[in-house]
Amino acid sequence: MMYCRFVMFCFCLAGMLLPVASQDGYRQVSGAEAEEMRRNITAASAGMKTLRCDFVQTKTLSLLSEDLISTGFMTYRQPDMLHWEYVTPYHYVFALNGEKVIIESGENRSEIDVASGKLFREISAVIVSGINGRDIFNPARFGSQLMTGKDGCLVMLTPVQKEIRRIFDGILLYFNTRDYTVDRVEIRETGGDKTTIVMKNKKINTTAGNEMPDMD
Amino acid sequence: MKCRIWISMTVCLLQACSAGHAVSGDRPLPLQMADISATNRFGVVITTGKATVTGVMVAKYIDRVWKGALVNEFGVKIFDFISSPQACTLLNVVSFIDRRHVKKTIAADLRFLFEIDHPEYPPYRKAKRRIRQDTLEITCRSTTALRFADGNIRLENKKRGIVYLFTPLNDQKRNVSTDE
Secondary structure (H helix, E strand, C coil), X not given: CHHHHHHHHHHHHHHHHHHHHCECCEEECCHHHHHHHHHHHHHHHHCCCEEEEEEEEEEEECCCCEEEEEEEEEEEECCCEEEEEEEECCCEEXXXXXXXXXXXXXXXXXXXXXXXXXXXXXXXXXXXXXXXXXXXXXXXXXXXXXXXXXXXEEEEEEECCHHHHCCEEEEEXXXXXXXXXXXXXXXXXXXXXXXXXXXXXXXXXXXXXXXXXXXX | CHHHHHHHHHHHHHHHHHHHHHHHHCCCCCCCCCCCCCXXXXXXXXXXXCCEEXXXXXXXXXXXXXXXXXXXXXXXXXEEEEXXXXXXXXXXXXXXXXXXXXXXXXXXXXXXXXHCCCCCCCXXXXXXXXXXXXXXXXXXXXXXXXXXXXXXXXXXXXXXXXXXEEEECHHHCCCCCCCC
């Protein structure tokens, strides 16, 4: 009788834990499989000098009860130059080069030094890591959980730093298994909002970088 | 007797109508921060002595209050806000500005911007409004809002040393005029 109760308890516990371990048809991997996945992602990100792609960004704002969809393109150049340009529904450019930020909105152009904004730099670093896959397995920055599914693999990141953890609940990176680059980034915030960035038409190590503004 | 009652009621009604008309006719130069029938988007730069915050603000008029959010360029939330003529509250504030005096200052400044055209907002009557070289200037105590001819809005809180620049994003950009 006692044994039956124990078995039933184990089944209930497994039932409760299973949805946590799985994500949209992905199953958690470990051991050699996880190591191989980690190696493939690290190699692909190390070889990525430039990246250019189109993106569709969907921001779910709980307060306004609506999804805001924006499209545009982005260019990344090693080590930390990022050109992020919204095309619809409005035109807006955000360019990051180390500690300098350029914002172009219509005819306005502002150059901002973000050297004093430690948290801003951290947020940008998290996003850039999400785009290029670099440094995501650094235990000082993220806790990571690796999963695999029929559409590719998924890395679930949990920020380690206390201040970053207060902003992000988690960052989900969906990699394809053709070239182990990120196809989709899902940013889950502590307040319940979510941002999904889907990257399309990726061009890796081509002449990307032409859009980079002169920041000297 | 009945006739007198009807006449006095009509006179009262006409007086009430004319009083209402006087208020709207006396309406000062409006800032026109946002459109109540649309989802408004602005590029935002907030500069203090120590730091600069940039992002995109989304604001919508829902249930007789302004609800909105400031998110950074990648969509990460900086804060939500709810503003009415009576109060403005910041919600879900990111840790680096989650300090009582900072939240209070930003809330007061946003309330100024979104409610300055509302007759129930106390500074509505007190504020000094004038046009200088195509720029509308609205000042109340240490706060000054400027609406430029291109639609950009700048608010300076001199007491706290904060400057906000709002640029209506392209699809929202209205051809506002300073002629009233």
